[in-house]
Amino acid sequence: MAGKTLYDKLWDSHVVRCDDHGTCLLYIDRHLVHEVTSPQAFEGLRLAGRKPWRIAANLAVPDHNVPTTSRGRGIEDPVSRLQVQTLDSNCAEFGITEFKMDDPRQGIVHVIGPEQGATLPGMTVVCGDSHTSTHGAFGALAFGIGTSEVEHVLATQCLIQKKSKNMLMSVDGRPSPGITAKDIVLAIIGEIGTAGGTGYAIEFGGQAIAELSIEGRMTVCNMTIEAGARAGMIAVDDKTIAYLEKRPLAPQGALWGQAAAVWRELRSDPDAQFDRVARLDAAAIKPQVSWGTSPEMVVAVDGTVPDPDEEQDDVKREAMRAALSYMDLPPRTPVTDIRLDKVFIGSCTNSRIEDLRAAARIVEGRRVADNIKQALVVPGSGLIKRQAEGEGLDRVFIEAGFEWREPGCSMCLAMNADRLQPGERCASTSNRNFEGRQGQGGRTHLVSPAMAAAAAIAGRFVDIRELI
Amino acid sequence: MEKFEKLTGLVVPLDRPNVDTDAVIPKQFLKSIKRTGFGPYLFDEWRYLDHGEPGMDCTDRPRNPDFVLNQQRYEGARILLARDNFGCGSSREHAPWALLDYGFRVIIAPSFADIFYNNCFKNGILPIVLPAEIVDRLFKEVSATPGYELAVDLPAQTVTTPAGEVMHFGVDPFRKHCLVNGLDDIGLTLQHVNEIKAYEQRRKQEAPWLF
Numbered sequence: 001m002a003g004k005t006l007y008d009k010l011w012d013s014h015v016v017r018c019d020d021h022g023t024c025l026l027y028i029d030r031h032l033v034h035e036v037t038s039p040q041a042f043e044g045l046r047l048a049g050r051k052p053w054r055i056a057a058n059l060a061v062p063d064h065n066v067p068t069t070s071r072g073r074g075i076e077d078p079v080s081r082l083q084v085q086t087l088d089s090n091c092a093e094f095g096i097t098e099f100k101m102d103d104p105r106q107g108i109v110h111v112i113g114p115e116q117g118a119t120l121p122g123m124t125v126v127c128g129d130s131h132t133s134t135h136g137a138f139g140a141l142a143f144g145i146g147t148s149e150v151e152h153v154l155a156t157q158c159l160i161q162k163k164s165k166n167m168l169m170s171v172d173g174r175p176s177p178g179i180t181a182k183d184i185v186l187a188i189i190g191e192i193g194t195a196g197g198t199g200y201a202i203e204f205g206g207q208a209i210a211e212l213s214i215e216g217r218m219t220v221c222n223m224t225i226e227a228g229a230r231a232g233m234i235a236v237d238d239k240t241i242a243y244l245e246k247r248p249l250a251p252q253g254a255l256w257g258q259a260a261a262v263w264r265e266l267r268s269d270p271d272a273q274f275d276r277v278a279r280l281d282a283a284a285i286k287p288q289v290s291w292g293t294s295p296e297m298v299v300a301v302d303g304t305v306p307d308p309d310e311e312q313d314d315v316k317r318e319a320m321r322a323a324l325s326y327m328d329l330p331p332r333t334p335v336t337d338i339r340l341d342k343v344f345i346g347s348c349t350n351s352r353i354e355d356l357r358a359a360a361r362i363v364e365g366r367r368v369a370d371n372i373k374q375a376l377v378v379p380g381s382g383l384i385k386r387q388a389e390g391e392g393l394d395r396v397f398i399e400a401g402f403e404w405r406e407p408g409c410s411m412c413l414a415m416n417a418d419r420l421q422p423g424e425r426c427a428s429t430s431n432r433n434f435e436g437r438q439g440q441g442g443r444t445h446l447v448s449p450a451m452a453a454a455a456a457i458a459g460r461f462v463d464i465r466e467l468i
Numbered sequence: 469m470e471k472f473e474k475l476t477g478l479v480v481p482l483d484r485p486n487v488d489t490d491a492v493i494p495k496q497f498l499k500s501i502k503r504t505g506f507g508p509y510l511f512d513e514w515r516y517l518d519h520g521e522p523g524m525d526c527t528d529r530p531r532n533p534d535f536v537l538n539q540q541r542y543e544g545a546r547i548l549l550a551r552d553n554f555g556c557g558s559s560r561e562h563a564p565w566a567l568l569d570y571g572f573r574v575i576i577a578p579s580f581a582d583i584f585y586n587n588c589f590k591n592g593i594l595p596i597v598l599p600a601e602i603v604d605r606l607f608k609e610v611s612a613t614p615g616y617e618l619a620v621d622l623p624a625q626t627v628t629t630p631a632g633e634v635m636h637f638g639v640d641p642f643r644k645h646c647l648v649n650g651l652d653d654i655g656l657t658l659q660h661v662n663e664i665k666a667y668e669q670r671r672k673q674e675a676p677w678l679f
Contacts, residue, residue, distance in 0.1 A: 259675070
């Protein structure tokens with residue numbers, strides 16, 4: 001009998017029961033909650049007279065709607081304010097731990113989970129947010145769910161699931177200097193497409209993934225959903241365990257040793273069978289820039305925007321034309337000729353301390369270009385913000401002309417006041433370049449933190465490899 | 469959840485791949501704490517020429533005449549015909565809520581994004597996967613034929629064209645059972661309370677740090 005994949009192991013250890021058609025009840029260890037996708041779920045519980053099954057499995061934080069300017073005045077938009085207040089009152093009513101807006105631990109839900117040790121290897125982790133795949137970086141089975149499923153987890157601690165297929169995405173060899181986890185994952189999405197992982201759980205492997213830091217691995221797993229897969233994951237190694245040690249919610253004392261020993265087994269067996277294996281040569285990956293309105297529309301920074309006339313498929317050609325029209329880019333434009341209006345460094349993809357350091361290294365001693373109307377740095381959590389300030393990174397950014405903000409989702413999806421105006425073009429470290437994502441009519445180019453920082457200084461895209 | 473058995477309805481073609489849930493219902497409408505009232509804002513940025521905000525009365529907003537939902541011949545459509553990877557991106561269940569509130573009960577596409585596909589079943593919407601070449605042909609037939617209707621039969625798992633051509637589709641038996649009977653998932657799961665508790669007891673022994 002063939003060995004098991006990491007996904008097989010995680011799945012098998014959480015199955016409560018299965019019916020004859022393979023529809024299973026899967027036990028959920030950790031449920032992360034935020035203000036946008038939970039109010040209707042709590043309301044459903046109330047209407048049915050139900051209580052949360054296991055209160056301690058839940059951790060809540062407001063992140064999508066929170067202002068990133070000073071929090072002293074609260075939230076100005078009354079609709080946003082009501083949504084955050086609703087989370088506060090639901091958590092109070094049901095006894096769920098919440099890091100409220102003024103808590104120093106508040107931040108983006110996918111940043112604070114690992115930061116607190118609320119995310120642990122071997123767990124099933126869910127949240128009403130598609131970027132829950134982030135937590136797979138710890139050898140966990142983590143995926144986004146809808147609001148009906150949020151209610152289902154609250155009420156039963158389980159989800160009704162069918163097992164996905166296994167896919168191995170191996171990034172072989174070592175990338176060139178200046179190539180980051182973001183470039184790797186954008187290159188993967190460019191290679192397999194936004195539906196390439198649909199129906200699969202993706203395990204990322206290979207030397208380039210093994211050599212990534214834990215934060216880099218989170219960036220890769222975060223964007224698994226942009227490749228169509230709900231869950232992405234990476235095997236546990238010494239780095240995983242070192243990252244989690246002494247985190248507030250991680251096991252302590254004797255339990256820590258016991259847990260760590262079990263976690264070390266969380267990797268695919270050498271003879272495990274995958275339904276699909278895709279490979280990418282790390283050495284061939286260049287700094288990536290998205291040119292269109294889907295995350296698969298990426299090109300290397302030294303390349304040009306593609307020409308739809310060269311596309312044979314009718315549907316794809318029309319989609320490319322629509323994307324270029326929305327992005328206001330002529331075919332064959334060199335990427336380094338694309339001038340920008342705004343720069344956003346933040347989001348659950350790239351707002352951790354290593355991301356801020358990488359951007360600060362580029363920015364230090366330089367000035368944001370005159371054509372950049374706004375350059376934002378939004379740390380992923382209050383603790384990251386404090387750490388960055390301890391390292392003097394805030395001064396570096398502010399002296400260069402960036403704005404140093406409070407933590408939250410911010411301009412990744414523009415539910416708060418941070419947004420693009422119609423026609424504005426942004427270099428963004430976030431995860432989605434959909435039409436209107438960062439503000440109606442706004443144009444998003446997805447890049448790594450270092451590439452975004454360099455673009456802020458030059459006012460257009462530049463090849464980061466020339467600066468390091 | 470409203471049950472779904474059979475439906476014959478007008479079809480509207482949305483001819484672009486990778487339609488994401490941000491396009492289905494833009495972020496500003498996600499601030500609502502309710503499940504209803506999203507229909508007027510469905511595809512808001514494509515449907516209207518001005519900027520929409522939650523609570524806005526949409527009756528007099530300027531409409532984009534080029535957007536297919538605004539064409540009179542498709543008024544009252546119950547079936548959305550779409551391209552590959554429909555519903556990609558954000559997990560927001562507001563997307564199926566908006567589609568349902570507008571009046572759609574069926575979406576036909578060559579493929580769907582996983583989370584959206586799942587969310588549809590939780591809300592009484594039937595997402596139907598048909599081969600790309602068939603969907604392509606349906607697109608041509610719909611645009612060529614004003615008043616084009618399809619008949620969908622979930623128990624029989626068939627889609628029938630006006631010409632009488634019958635196409636079969638696949639659907640997971642559990643999801644079909646729930647949709648045909650309008651069943652509440654949570655109620656079904658709570659029939660297995662003892663098994664969930666037994667799992668927890670066993671798991672506490674194996675991995676005490678999780679509890």
